[in-house]
Amino acid sequence: MSDDVLDLTAAQAVEKIRAGELAAREVFAAYRERAAADDLNAFTWVTEDVPQNGAGADAPLAGVPVAVKDLFCTEGIPSQSGSRILEGYRPPYTATVVRKLQEAGSPILAKTNQDEFAMGSSNENSAFGPVLNPWDRTRVPGGSSGGSAAAVAAGRAPWALGTDTGGSIRQPAALCGIVGLKPTYGACSRYGMIAFASSLDQAGPLTRDVTDAALLFRHMIGRDPCDSTSLEFPGELELPSAERLDGLRFGVPEELSGEGIEPGVLETFQRTLDLIRELGGEVEPMKLPHAPHALSAYYILAPAEASSNLARYDGVRYGMRAEGATDLISMYTRTRHDGFGPEVKRRIMLGTYALSAGYYDAYYGRAQQVRTKIAEDFRTAFERYDFIVTPTAPSVAFELGAKTDDPWAMYINDYCTVPISLAGIPAISIPSGLSEGLPVGFQIAGPAFSENRLLDAAYALEQAIGFDGAKARAAA
């Protein structure tokens, strides 16, 4: 029976429960069992309880549970952002998006593993060890929402929450063969998300298909008095239904679809462009002149914000404290030395350097100007195009350890996702085929708050692609 449950998408499970054909408890129990037996290291915590039957069944999400990235604060449940420095931290409150999902009838199934403080593209920076890719266990799942992506791909969670700062939803979704949506900046409240880079961080869904992404996202959005950068979503979020792409114009930025992208990924990308044409869409090469500088600007701005956000980890109010320090300053510096991993230290140093006296204008100031130019590039592009499309990541999932010695080689994973993050616009990654037997993601970006149109286009394309993710679930 539980195999049948696992064949359903989350939206199908919701529908069956609401029609009285399936018990919410059965869905919860089937996934809880699989999550508890997980051997991909996708989870940092799995619930012990299966809610009583009927709980949430009348709610819009019908009791179908969600796996939540570790960095979302969840009341009484470990929330450590993949870091030793937050060892044992159980927050006194729950993040707004998680609370909204609970209220819509999606209880927490588990917390998922991630790169420490969401800094990474492979999940190898977690204090709890790397997550394995269900398509090939010698390879990374991507990051930083790698646990969420692997859990959904392997059928160990019906759907999951992640966060995306420079690509941390889209890239792991691509590498694990699932759907990941990074919403418009401000569409979802950041309240209760353990901060990395506040001007970029956004929560979003990682799901088996586009319909699931729309359904989960529908219950995450809205202005929150606890996050003054959050905004009311204009209108209703609809479930996607488009079958055609007639009259829609897709721009393919030359800077993000050629040099530096693996040949197998490019082949799959070109096939997807052909499918867009077959569905009636127009595909045209175009330019985003400042996109090649996005990665440089991002690796100034994000570490700069991180160095400030992570100043709060000082061994005083929560988390760990280094033993034996006899004065206050050495308590701070030793706690931070022992509690942070190498990548987090690197970014704190980089950010502190970029903000320090004498360097601020050359680095932070200029990067914010580049950010303005990148946002302008997109605004100009959307006067002519409905969507901008690129490969999500330059390569398929790489082997564990392959890029850990060279920070920049790891950062380049974000090459196609970072420009969109800097512009604050929404983008979705959908699985578009296999290269060397591994999933390839296709990224579609649209103007701010175009999520309805974005999901519709992604849905039409998804039907035409017909990607089959069953192999990853069967292997698991």
Next chain:
Amino acid sequence: MIDREQVLHVARLARLSLSDEEVERMSAELSGILDHIEKIGELDLDGVPPTSHVVEVTNALRPDEPRPSWPREVMLAAAPAVADDGFEVPSPQA
């Protein structure tokens, strides 16, 4: 290029102690990353305003109304050391 002295200076600003080996590695790695990042120095950005916020929002204000805060014991519950109803820390003078 970021040398050993600069690494130690930035580490002091960041309240981060680093082992000798970490200082060596950090110097090499940060220099490598900055080689890439410094390419934005080549762009002509005269007169370009820096981004302050990506989505157009003017002031988000709310009435300044007093609300209850967290109870003291809840806030102290996660602290590594507590004394006299407060956070306990080593003396700054020690």
